Amino acid sequence: MNRELTRREKILLLVLIVVVLVAGYCKLILIPINDQISSYRLNMEAEQTELDANQGKMAQMQKMQKAIEEIKAAGEKRTIPQYDNSGKLMIELHEIMSDTLDYSLDCSAGTVQQDYIMLRPIVMTFRTSTYAQARQIVDRLCSSENISQISDMNMNTYTEGRNSGTVETTLVITYFEIMP
Template sequence: MNRTFTNREKVLLLILALVLLFVGYTKIVAQPVAQRMADAQLLGQSAQDELVLEIAKAQRLESMKQTLEQSGHAVQAASIPDYDNLENVMVQLDAILGLAQEYSLTFSDVTFGEDGLVSRPIQMTVSCASYEAAKQVMERLSGCVYSCSLNGITVTAAGGVTPPDVTEGPVTVALTATFYETIR
């Protein structure tokens, strides 16, 4: 089969080769580059949105700090101490829970995070003479010098008032305070 192509066949083969090159370039180069550019733009927009949110949070935090300073409250940042800070936490809890009539503490197992953060949960039941005293205890706990989070807070009326009213008479507060420490 040793045949020569006619001029028309040569032109058609050239056109076919050009079409194949164009399709190959589009599929192999142009579409992936366009997709990467679209992904990069989407990622850039997402990062920009996150930046706007973080700036808004920082401004709100600064506004809250200024409000606290203007109202006369000292702004104190909680610290995250090194691991095994239980003795110091107990001293703080003793000072904080001094407003309570009685309290009960139950210590759960310490949890070690992958990032070196240690969680020390303590379940508390605190009985106070009034809702205001319980509120002061909660404020002191949330403002503790050692970083902690308060979860599962429930306030119940402890007196014989019918119907139960937490604003009248003694109250009992149940909560979990999780103190945080670091392993360095």
């Protein structure tokens, strides 16, 4: 059964071989290369997004550093302390509060902002004999070496009872620390 192929059969066989080669090339070479290129493009976009975010953070850090340098040039000595400054902070608060009749501190858990700043809120209540003493203590808290922000301040003067004539001050003071 060895017969010679006709011209038409040879052409069809040649077309079949070309189709198989093209399909094999597409399936084995072209499609994996295109998939790899798509994967690289997605990775490049993700890296570009991360790079843009990091450049934004770097620009913000440079702006903050410049602001810190300007503050230092103006003679300001206060800086944001490193993380876990609570020992020094409690000593300073005790010194500031020594002029009060009594005081209480309620330290709540800190929260992290922007991945590098720790906020430590403290609810503070203290009693003094006069409004001027209360004001002086608030001023000392504001001028403390530890950078802070005072919010929710309330002052009450008692006119009756055993606390008559005293001023009770309640405030929330948030101290800032730099995360390691």
